[in-house]
Amino acid sequence: MHRDRFYLSDRIRMYIENSHLEGGGRLPSNEELAERFKVQKGTVRAALERLKEEGIVYSVKGVGTFAAEKKILRHMERFESFSQMAQENGSTVTTKLLSCRVIPAGNALTEEFGLTPRSDITETVRLRSVDREAAALEISYIPVCIAPNLQTKPLTGSLYRLLEEEYGIHLIRGKQTMSVRAADAREAGILNCSRGDALAVMEMRAFDENGVKVEYACSLTRGDRCRFTSILRMEEDYEAGSDW
Structure with a gap:
């Protein structure tokens, strides 16, 4: 059964x-x-x-x-933008830029990117809506020394495509981790959900072909609007026929 x-x-x-x-x-x-x-x-x-x-x-x-309403299928093993993932599911994505500003990196981000003291970083906050319903809040950090004047560029499309077209930065590798937590009052207001609702928290670090860390981002996605998939592979030294 x-x-x-x-x-x-x-x-x-x-x-x-x-x-x-x-x-x-x-x-x-x-x-x-x-x-x-x-x-x-x-x-x-x-x-x-x-x-x-x-x-x-x-x-x-x-x-x-x-x-139920369609959920965004997020592939854990693939490096793709939110728009790509939504379009694969036959959904329409719209992006609202909530803020974009240059801020001091601070201790945590200075250490994250290996920057020199007093470095500046561009913080971008965007709201992603899927089929006209708020789905994800995305916060991205990119050092100014990597992408100068990023805050003056159009930021409602694919950020990865913008980096490639405007700055010649080709992202080829990413590392992401996922956790789940409850939405606070501010997040609930932005995402049109209830305080305490589950949010899928995706932390992403993106690297270019030279191994330089270009972006640190955090995506907060409504738990009722997404599901995750991943391809699992056995370790090379796995012995066929052994117990799991």
Whole structure:
């Protein structure tokens, strides 16, 4: 039963995608799903519960089960912009520049980039909306010595493309870490969610072809608007047939 519900939940997820059910689109009844996939109704209920936990579907008591709004699929192993990720999901992204200013790097950012004392850094804060709904708050730091006058450039598109076109900086490698925390009052106000709602916190460090750290960024994404995927590979010294 445990294995069956995981298998069935993946099949129902594929059904939702292949049927192009938009947010609010109604799924067939549990009885119809059981007949379609040749399983017991109890397995259908268990599979739908798993999809509810993942935010793929939601239920209205006495009415039925519905497809939830699309989530941004973020590939943990790929170096891509927020816009690229959203477009792959068939969504439309708009960007609102909240602030862009040159500030003293301070101790933490001076150490982060290996800068000299009293260095300046460009801080950019942008709000990303997906299909007209606030989805992510992005804060980016780039040393002024790497990208001078960045605050005068158009910053509502891809920052990575801008760095390449305006400064000849080609980013080829990134390191990111993820954590989850509750939204504070200010973040909730910007992201149009409730204080205490879950935020996926992505910290990113981007490097150019010479290994120079170009950007440190932090992205706060509403937990109900994103999901994450990653390709897992066995270590080279993994012995085939050994227990996990």
